Amino acid sequence: MRTINMRTALLEALNEEMERDETTLVFGEDVGKFGGINKVTEGLYEKYGNRVFDTPIAEPTIVAAAVGMAITGNARPVPELQFGDFAGIAFDEIFNKMGKWRFMHGGQMEMPITLRLPVGIAGGAGPEHSQSPQALFMHGPGLQIVIPSTPYDAKGLLKTAIRDNNAVLFFEHKLLYDMKGEVPEEEYLIPFGKADIKREGSDVTVIATALQVHTALEAAEELAADGTEVEVVDPRTLAPLDMETILSSVRKTGRVLIVHEESKTGGSGAEIAAQIQEEALFDLAAPIRRIGSPDVPIAQNIYLEQFYRPSKEQIVQAVNELMEY
Amino acid sequence: MRTINMRTALLEALNEEMERDETTLVFGEDVGKFGGINKVTEGLYEKYGNRVFDTPIAEPTIVAAAVGMAITGNARPVPELQFGDFAGIAFDEIFNKMGKWRFMHGGQMEMPITLRLPVGIAGGAGPEHSQSPQALFMHGPGLQIVIPSTPYDAKGLLKTAIRDNNAVLFFEHKLLYDMKGEVPEEEYLIPFGKADIKREGSDVTVIATALQVHTALEAAEELAADGTEVEVVDPRTLAPLDMETILSSVRKTGRVLIVHEESKTGGSGAEIAAQIQEEALFDLAAPIRRIGSPDVPIAQNIYLEQFYRPSKEQIVQAVNELMEY
Amino acid sequence: MAEIYKKETQLKDYSKDVLLDFYRTMVKIRKFDEHLIRLMQEGKVSGFYHSGIGSEGLSAGSIRNVLRDEDYIYYNHRGCNQKIAKGVPLSKIYGDFLGTTEGTTRGLGAGIVHSADPSRGVLGQAGTIGSQLGIGIGTAYASKFKGTDQVTVIYFGDGAASREMLHGSLNWAGLYNLPVIYICENNEYAISCHVSETHAVKEHIADWAYGYGISNCVVDGNDVLLMHEATKEAVERAKRGEGPTFIEAQTFRHRGHFEGDPYDYVDGELLKDWKENKDPIRNFVSRMLLDKIAEKQELKTIDQEVEQEILEAIEKAESAPQPEAGRIYEGLFA
Amino acid sequence: MAEIYKKETQLKDYSKDVLLDFYRTMVKIRKFDEHLIRLMQEGKVSGFYHSGIGSEGLSAGSIRNVLRDEDYIYYNHRGCNQKIAKGVPLSKIYGDFLGTTEGTTRGLGAGIVHSADPSRGVLGQAGTIGSQLGIGIGTAYASKFKGTDQVTVIYFGDGAASREMLHGSLNWAGLYNLPVIYICENNEYAISCHVSETHAVKEHIADWAYGYGISNCVVDGNDVLLMHEATKEAVERAKRGEGPTFIEAQTFRHRGHFEGDPYDYVDGELLKDWKENKDPIRNFVSRMLLDKIAEKQELKTIDQEVEQEILEAIEKAESAPQPEAGRIYEGLFA
Numbered sequence A, B: 001m002r003t004i005n006m007r008t009a010l011l012e013a014l015n016e017e018m019e020r021d022e023t024t025l026v027f028g029e030d031v032g033k034f035g036g037i038n039k040v041t042e043g044l045y046e047k048y049g050n051r052v053f054d055t056p057i058a059e060p061t062i063v064a065a066a067v068g069m070a071i072t073g074n075a076r077p078v079p080e081l082q083f084g085d086f087a088g089i090a091f092d093e094i095f096n097k098m099g100k101w102r103f104m105h106g107g108q109m110e111m112p113i114t115l116r117l118p119v120g121i122a123g124g125a126g127p128e129h130s131q132s133p134q135a136l137f138m139h140g141p142g143l144q145i146v147i148p149s150t151p152y153d154a155k156g157l158l159k160t161a162i163r164d165n166n167a168v169l170f171f172e173h174k175l176l177y178d179m180k181g182e183v184p185e186e187e188y189l190i191p192f193g194k195a196d197i198k199r200e201g202s203d204v205t206v207i208a209t210a211l212q213v214h215t216a217l218e219a220a221e222e223l224a225a226d227g228t229e230v231e232v233v234d235p236r237t238l239a240p241l242d243m244e245t246i247l248s249s250v251r252k253t254g255r256v257l258i259v260h261e262e263s264k265t266g267g268s269g270a271e272i273a274a275q276i277q278e279e280a281l282f283d284l285a286a287p288i289r290r291i292g293s294p295d296v297p298i299a300q301n302i303y304l305e306q307f308y309r310p311s312k313e314q315i316v317q318a319v320n321e322l323m324e325y
Numbered sequence C, D: 001m002a003e004i005y006k007k008e009t010q011l012k013d014y015s016k017d018v019l020l021d022f023y024r025t026m027v028k029i030r031k032f033d034e035h036l037i038r039l040m041q042e043g044k045v046s047g048f049y050h051s052g053i054g055s056e057g058l059s060a061g062s063i064r065n066v067l068r069d070e071d072y073i074y075y076n077h078r079g080c081n082q083k084i085a086k087g088v089p090l091s092k093i094y095g096d097f098l099g100t101t102e103g104t105t106r107g108l109g110a111g112i113v114h115s116a117d118p119s120r121g122v123l124g125q126a127g128t129i130g131s132q133l134g135i136g137i138g139t140a141y142a143s144k145f146k147g148t149d150q151v152t153v154i155y156f157g158d159g160a161a162s163r164e165m166l167h168g169s170l171n172w173a174g175l176y177n178l179p180v181i182y183i184c185e186n187n188e189y190a191i192s193c194h195v196s197e198t199h200a201v202k203e204h205i206a207d208w209a210y211g212y213g214i215s216n217c218v219v220d221g222n223d224v225l226l227m228h229e230a231t232k233e234a235v236e237r238a239k240r241g242e243g244p245t246f247i248e249a250q251t252f253r254h255r256g257h258f259e260g261d262p263y264d265y266v267d268g269e270l271l272k273d274w275k276e277n278k279d280p281i282r283n284f285v286s287r288m289l290l291d292k293i294a295e296k297q298e299l300k301t302i303d304q305e306v307e308q309e310i311l312e313a314i315e316k317a318e319s320a321p322q323p324e325a326g327r328i329y330e331g332l333f334a
């Protein structure tokens, strides 16, 4: 199968869905002729003209406008926030409007918005251009949260997101844009709420998202050499969350490590751990462990960055500790 | 001891601290001559003049201005957001500026802000005037989160908050304003990070915040009549979180129920449960249970509201279920 | 900067039907409000209510006989004035307040905000005042993109105008030349604060629109015909593809911000003047009588018809059931 | 609306010291920038850098010889121009880029933003451009409250001006009559977008300030003396208690938005014109030589001194250690 990077995979999804539905609109800061600062929208403006447009630097307005477009039923907005950190600026529009407008008006409108948010620590971008805010939105009813780890998942999930008539937050880890993976030529969609087992194993379940899936896989390789078989589960969507797949893995292994790049306290691992223990307490041979970045703002110093992003070493160590129970 | 309601207790704290430090400034929408829509700032304008002022309806600006005042070292701002729900509008200013400014500038400034946020379901106020957003901020480094349940706690904690040189989010449940409790005449302070055991018991630990402390106490009364002794732990501050007190209660009872008004998924109960199982898994006789409001926006219909706010019946039932293990 | 919208209106330039429609609408708005307050006093409606009494002319004038079903409005949180003028069935609005399944939210309940009627271009409203400033321009953008001649009218108070979003909104509207009309319902107060205590303006709120190159004016919002003319010009401008207009409509609240507000921050004499001399309905009646458009009796008949319509609407809304508890689990996703 | 700030400046009205100080500052800014880019190219500095080359006159003119240590600035994210003009030690700024303990953040690292030097009124900066619009007015409010004559100068780009916060900020500034000066560094582009593609203005960005009753003007930001005069008037106005001023300063980027930006969205001829004919340093040198304020040699000596100063600063910054890993656990709370 051909191999492409995640940027190309996302761009293909955007292209195919813009082709498919003429009401699909792409907009945001520099997404037009510049092709987006991450080049994910490159070439769309040339192809689709006014369906792709640059906006002023005004994140609440971008999201609010998307809401106002979507509820007319005449547009399918796919806005981008230049950095996922800026979700904080447009927080009310995302959390309370995108997520709740339909419900609070009695279900009379649809909310076909896919908001793209590049996230993650990616080389000295500092405390306000490196965050992973996805967990916050698990607390927000009405929002679907997608966080792919491979080009294959990214393409299939983005296509599903754009076609969905409900609000989707689509988080893209910036360090994954250049990462390659197999993606078929033929069209495919990936449903929400289906975790993917990225590696099978019987000893420990490692639940990881985005870039951390790869770190977990690396750790798993190393651990396998020592005889510990790690199962790496990638939820792919945090809402809906595929607890079924997670729980069946947990029931098999009895040992759980959750790894994510967002800071540990209040991260997605908290909710996942709380649910696992609620459903499968007596299957646990050891406490559920979580690795997240430290609960301090992200330093700009690239040397210090390594102490934020969960590392292979941390995972290996945590798994080994779990194996001691 | 004299008995006053929480509104009066808060107002006393504001008065005493404004008296004590002349750089303390109170501002927000209608907090001046109107005394605040909840009347918590009543009389301050008459007493302190320009140290109490009404602002335009512009929540991000209110919080941003507080930050800009605080970091000069010349002011101790105590702004109010008229409804805690509006924390979403000022989210970036709270989460990324109030919380991180000091750290990300190398610790060169202080952030003596106490942001007051009235929260909670309180009689048909609908989906955007009833929320309890406090859990979101547990994921935000640099923010202290206070959530009192009694007039006594409210006063002592607010005084501590105002004197503190770091950012504090002070959540006040609107239904508690009229609730009375004993408050001494003499000055006292309550430190952050000290949970309060509101009722001792040996069978089940119920961890509850704000209004839910009272619901839990009512449930405990009922359960006691049936012979089940519930220990009600009120963390009082979610950040810092007094895990020591929580864990020692859990180790005693082995059964835990967490009750909060914020919606269940991603609520403070997730983090608390995750930490408890991490530290005390083998002390648990039963899975940690959580009761939060349902994961849907809050209906305006007052009849439906009851299905959101955790009830005594739910608590009694959950405790009884826990006792079956 | 912002100019005062001036135009000599003559009743004879309007058909009697149109004039009576304005009258009927204003009466409907007022009576709706009075009955709602009664229902609150009877303990049947909970929550906040922000009475729209005193500003009926603004909504009737800017909606009736100028906006079509397919035109969009984002209503303000004061009264249900714009929704009523736009034709949302009264029983449905009452149903939202009463929390019965007759409401537009099918029992979920709504106060002033969160009622919607997409078939009449009413796409709902936020609980955070002023959020419509952002959402509304998206709606206008969608119309422009689709190539229709629909206009979007965004209502908001003087207080809401101070929200940061106004800037993002005006900038988009001006930049993309959107078919949007801003109607700032300036009743001088945001809860307890007079506009002069919270707004830095050259002279008028409408001045804020000027720097964006957006057409703007200040109009007496209690003069239903003047309001109508100003809006009509704006609607025509939008339909000609000439973009947005910002109208600051001056009015005043007859009642406090919410029911129960002591309303003592407003001078009694001043309030009396607004009630007695600037009441939009009363003044319009005087004019109609003076110009002999209608007899007192004819107007009284309308009053009675409206009263009847409202009582029936309440009856319909009240007799519908409360929803099942499970209602809250419906409709989160499409 | 906004007027173009015009004034005949004469070099002879300034002391030679002052003129050379402007010159030295501009050179320092440019050389700082060039060396930083070199360090990036050498792989010693990571992250983004937004070169401030081409806009030195704006910062030197608006800060040197008019602002005191106790006056506050919120710098913009383009270059380190304002920080340098305000006197933040170069070694400390380099230290932040290099992530060594010499930095103002003691090793935590900072890029353009997050350097701070409270002793010189530099209270830091946000990573979200334009956030200073809100924070800055709080600072100005505190000065006014305390009764000092400190002024706060807020720098921000044309792009940042489109953030919603501008409205909240101008409204507070005008309402509370704050001692604040807005300096909008209008280099016509926000990353790839020309201001005309993203801004709805009557004529100028400064027009946005007009509706608030805030003094405003448009000034050639590449004319260091003109910039100085415009700012001085604003500072005096603020000190007299007459409130805020909005200055739109026109300039242009010599380089792309970030290092590596192809910068192909700007016409080559146009860019050449800015570089060759509107360079703030070059033009100031010509004027000084023409008016015989200084000899070429004298200026060259300054260049060399600055070069030396910068090399020493880099040396100092580079030779300081990287922090310990534990550094990230320090300073979250006071």
Ligand SMILES: Cc1ncc(C[n+]2csc(CCOP(=O)(O)OP(=O)(O)O)c2C)c(N)n1
Binding pocket: B029, B057, B059, B082, B086, B089, C050, C077, C078, C127, C128, C129, C130, C156, C157, C158, C159, C160, C161, C185, C187, C189, C190, C191, C257
């Ligand atoms: C963002 C936001 N801030 C504050 C409030 C609380 N609030 C509701 S109405 C109101 C006053 C609004 O004044 P104005 O816009 O002038 O409308 P009016 O009530 O006078 O019609 C306030 C502060 C809110 N609902 N939303």
Ligand SMILES: Cc1ncc(C[n+]2csc(CCOP(=O)(O)OP(=O)(O)O)c2C)c(N)n1
Binding pocket: A029, A057, A059, A082, A086, A089, D050, D077, D078, D127, D128, D129, D130, D156, D157, D158, D159, D160, D161, D185, D187, D189, D190, D191, D257
């Ligand atoms: C709130 C926010 N939105 C977007 C960005 C990303 N960003 C950084 S600089 C920039 C362009 C800024 O343009 P302008 O304000 O004109 O300043 P210039 O770079 O031209 O000096 C953008 C969009 C950001 N940092 N913060």
Ligand SMILES: [Mg+2]
Binding pocket: C157, C158, C159, C185, C186, C187, C188, C189, C190, C191
């Ligand atoms: Mg008003």
Ligand SMILES: [Mg+2]
Binding pocket: D157, D158, D159, D185, D186, D187, D188, D189, D190, D191
């Ligand atoms: Mg620019």
